[in-house]
Amino acid sequence: MSTPARGFPRPLSDLLGATLTDVMKAQGFASGEILARWATIVGPDIAPFCEPLKINWPRLSPKAEAGDAPPEPATLVLRVEGPMALEIQHMSGAILERVNRFFGWQAVGRLALRQAPLRRRVRRAPPKPPDPAVVDRIAESLPVEDEALRNALARLGAVIKRK
Known part of the structure; x- marks a missing residue:
């Protein structure tokens, strides 16, 4: 067997x-x-x-x-x-x-x-967040009263300056 x-x-x-x-x-x-x-x-x-x-x-x-x-x-x-x-x-x-x-x-x-759209896409790495020190420095120089708007503009400015 x-x-x-x-x-x-x-x-x-x-x-x-x-x-x-x-x-x-x-x-x-x-x-x-x-x-x-x-x-x-x-x-x-x-x-x-x-x-x-x-x-x-x-x-x-x-x-x-x-x-x-x-x-x-x-x-x-x-x-x-x-x-x-x-x-x-x-x-x-x-x-x-x-x-x-x-x-x-x-x-x-x-x-x-x-x-036609491609089936496979090359995935890009997510962008690095801006440097907090640069964001703070830019935020201090902005004459905007609304804090949320000032921080958003500071982050945008830091990203633009990085490039």
């Missing part, structure tokens, strides 16, 4: 790996690497303002299927926030170069931009 195998919790990546792979293939991604490493691929000056949505691969021509011609490059669809779309369009050459360098071949030939 054999004893049943002891059941250990399985990592979530084991359970979702196949499912996520199918979803990414439907969007044209061979793997999730471009999504996971987007900030590294395009750099910190571009990554916060756009993210890859999908890759549209063209159908193979008969010559490409026979191996007589290289396959046509794909179109990378990027989600871009509205105000940055024009800037990203101007940087498209640099983005294409960096993405193709990541793939190691001329995989992507053009970009298509979709204006």
Whole structure:
């Protein structure tokens, strides 16, 4: 008689790996690497303002299927926030170069931009409160009778002076 195998919790990546792979293939991604490493691929000056949505691969021509011609490059669809779309369009050459360098071949030939809010936002650190000594010094110099207003103006002045 054999004893049943002891059941250990399985990592979530084991359970979702196949499912996520199918979803990414439907969007044209061979793997999730471009999504996971987007900030590294395009750099910190571009990554916060756009993210890859999908890759549209063209159908193979008969010559490409026979191996007589290289396959046509794909179109990378990027989600871009509205105000940055024009800037990203101007940087498209640099983005294409960096993405193709990541793939190691001329995989992507053009970009298509979709204006929409990004899914992930870079969270900024909350600003530091103003120095209390500076706030007190500014509050003393203000000729305002209302104490709450004077303190609010002093805090505002301290923040402005800090910048």
